[in-house]
Amino acid sequence: MKGIYSIAQESQHDSQYLMGKAFLEQADIQIEGSRPWDIKICHPGFFKCIMQQGLLGLGESYMDGWWECERLDIFVYKFLSGQLDEALPTHLHDILKFFSAKLLSIRSDESNFKRGHNDYEIGGDIFAVMLDSYMQYSCGCWRQASCLNEAQTAKLDMMCEKLQLTPGMRVLDIGCGWGGTAEYMARHYDVYVEGITDSTEQQKIAQARCEGLNVTIMLGDFRDPFDDQFDRIIALGTLQNIGLKSYQTFFEWVANCLRPDGLFLLQSIGSGQLVNHIGPWINKYIFPGGCLPSGEQIIHSTQLYLHIEDWINLGEDYDKTFMAWEKRVNTAWPELRHHYSPKFKRMLDYYLCSCAGFLRARKLNMWEVVFSRNDAKKI
Incomplete structure (x- = not known):
């Protein structure tokens, strides 16, 4: 598997990468930056995913390990404060329209969080x-x-x-x-x-x-x-x-x-x-x-x-x-x-x-x- 830095280097001339980089910089978020809220791209399909699937793609790509961030909470705060949520195909502010999340119903595998071949509810x-x-x-x-x-x-x-x-x-x-x-x-x-x-x-x-x-x-x-x-x-x-x-x-x-x-x-x-x-x-x-x-x-x-x-x-x-x-x-x-x-x-x-x-x-x-x-x- 190629490292984070290698993927970023190969993507420098990709239009989606350049557009995504400029997009995030509006909220003071850098790719490969050194600050806790900056993100590291681990998969070249990251920007295409979020531009096509919006907030669902953002969340699922993080779950799949396509991007990393030391402080997700600050990243989201910066993203919203910069009003970038309004530019996604499905607005990012829908991500957290929730609040007493029923974690007891969550499963634990790739599709619905089953563990192995057995249903597994959070204990x-x-x-x-x-x-x-x-x-x-x-x-x-x-x-x-x-x-x-x-x-x-x-x-x-x-x-x-x-x-x-x-x-x-x-x-x-x-x-x-x-x-x-x-x-x-x-x-x-x-x-x-x-x-x-x-x-x-x-x-x-x-x-x-x-x-x-x-x-x-x-x-x-x-x-x-x-x-x-x-x-x-x-x-x-x-x-x-x-x-x-x-x-x-x-x-x-x-x-x-x-x-x-x-x-x-x-x-x-x-x-x-x-x-x-x-x-x-x-x-x-x-x-x-x-x-x-x-x-x-x-x-x-x-x-x-x-x-x-x-x-x-x-x-x-x-x-x-x-x-x-x-x-x-x-x-x-x-x-x-x-x-x-x-x-x-x-x-x-x-x-x-x-x-x-x-x-x-x-x-x-x-x-x-x-x-x-x-x-x-x-x-």
Whole structure:
């Protein structure tokens, strides 16, 4: 195999190479440069691939080892800040229109990440090393934190304070994951928590985690009949899984489950544009059928049922969270690499670093919104 430098030398007079070189330099990205965000071309078909296939080609060519970059997160940030995304045949900003990526559905071979000839879903080993002790697969709060555990604990405290939790309250956790949020609220705020998940594996883990606490973990989702009402409701990263057509149904269901004086906290990745689909790379490898809300869509879908009490953007915090996840995965990879292919690892790096880059360039936001019922007395 020819080295990176040899391929670049042979491509100097190729029109696609020269055009691609000039294209990237508009965003202060060099080919064969020495800076961490500069890229190295390892395959002569790289530029043709991205010009023909857009963002899908960009992601797949990285997975195939056609180009290298020491700091993918900075590369994506530079690319977007230079507005190069608007020049691709399929806009690059679609790459990360996602945010609660369901890695449990990812496979591990060249086509759909199967390992060998057997289906291989990601096990809990990656999540166990990537996430914090409370298994929070959502944004941390880094204002006074120096590590991931501190950031996620600060996020949980901030969320509980916004919800004004007091002992004895009934809390509904929609999409409760591995039960870390439910455990934290029950243990530190003495509330009763009911968690809902659509994963039998997560239900078992959450039940074991919350054993002995005033917590119930149920299997189901918001489409199931539900007659109870709660003092507080939370949904962390749930909205991206629902789909635009179900937004109003979801928020109406939340309002019906919320007591008249209750509060609902929503945390969701959001886009500044109206988006009802997800980019082809993310759709193929990370999040099939994903959809990101815009602020306008959230407001339109909630105005009949809920009143906005507070809305903040935690995009900078989520950028840092993704980079912390990437660092933890790479630190632990020597122990994990025997279970996953090199191509899978490149896919995981691309996902985590690209998300950070999009948040840093403010192409995506991380919103935390607190609602009350629109027929309730405002706080």
